Structures are given as structure tokens and as C-alpha cells.
Amino acid sequence: MSGFYEPSEIDEALTNYFDMQDYSEEIRVSIVSRYRAVKEQEGTIDSVLAGLAVGWDLSRMGRAEINILRQAVYEILYDEDIPEKVAANEAVELAKKYGGAEASGFVNGILGKVIRKNHESDI
Structure with missing residues (x-):
């Protein structure tokens, strides 16, 4: 999570991943929220x-x-x-x-x- 990718690359990777999956908006928001929470700590x-x-x-x-x-x-x-x-x-x-x-x-x-x-x- 740190030092490997720039934040814009993470956002792009998540968008690409979500485009390939059939996740609800709720699940997508949950994944991004968890990523950001871990990143913050x-x-x-x-x-x-x-x-x-x-x-x-x-x-x-x-x-x-x-x-x-x-x-x-x-x-x-x-x-x-x-x-x-x-x-x-x-x-x-x-x-x-x-x-x-x-x-x-x-x-x-x-x-x-x-x-x-x-x-x-x-x-």
C-alpha cells in the first residue's frame, strides 16, 4: 500500500478492477473506504x-x-x-x-x- 504506487494509480487500478466485477455500489464504496482507512493508519x-x-x-x-x-x-x-x-x-x-x-x-x-x-x- 505504501511506496509501490501513486494514489492516482491506485484509483485507476480500483476503477479497472471494479469494471471487471459485478459489485454493487455499496461494496465498491466499502472497498475504497477500507483501503483509505488502512492507508491512513x-x-x-x-x-x-x-x-x-x-x-x-x-x-x-x-x-x-x-x-x-x-x-x-x-x-x-x-x-x-x-x-x-x-x-x-x-x-x-x-x-x-x-x-x-x-x-x-x-x-x-x-x-x-x-x-x-x-x-x-x-x-
Whole structure:
């Protein structure tokens, strides 16, 4: 979400994607809203990830992995409508589908730390 594309490129990519899908306007608005919400908290989310991904520089993570983690951390920290474990499980499934060979275990480990730290109020 950060550093890979300019905002206008994201808007164009979303428009192109939506043109290929049969989504209602409500779903389209929801997707764009979520993207913007995650983007708005990206600095905080990346700080959380950097503090918990010991031995990993965020710039070394694959695009899929970092963006899956950002989405899940946003849901865990800011979206009270999504249970933490659901956010983590969905992220692990996305990592299995779109990430590298060991991505799901990595994502699961990081999100487990996020959930524990969040319960300890250390985030």
C-alpha cells in the first residue's frame, strides 16, 4: 500500500478492477473506504509490524505479505466489528493463497503477537 504506487494509480487500478466485477455500489464504496482507512493508519501499523517482526525489515517483506499484514493489523486494532481471530485467520488464508511458501506461518506468528500485545495494551 505504501511506496509501490501513486494514489492516482491506485484509483485507476480500483476503477479497472471494479469494471471487471459485478459489485454493487455499496461494496465498491466499502472497498475504497477500507483501503483509505488502512492507508491512513499505515504509519502506525508499520511501526507495530516493525516492532514485532524481529529480524525482518519491512522492505524485505513481499508485497502480498506486507499488505495482508497491514489489513489484518488494521482490523485487529481499529475495527471492532471484526473479531481478532477472524482477522488473523482470514489473513493466514490470504497468505496461503497469495504469499510465498512460508508466508502463512509468518503472518500467523506476527498476528499472534499483535493480538497478545493488544490485550496487554502495549500497542
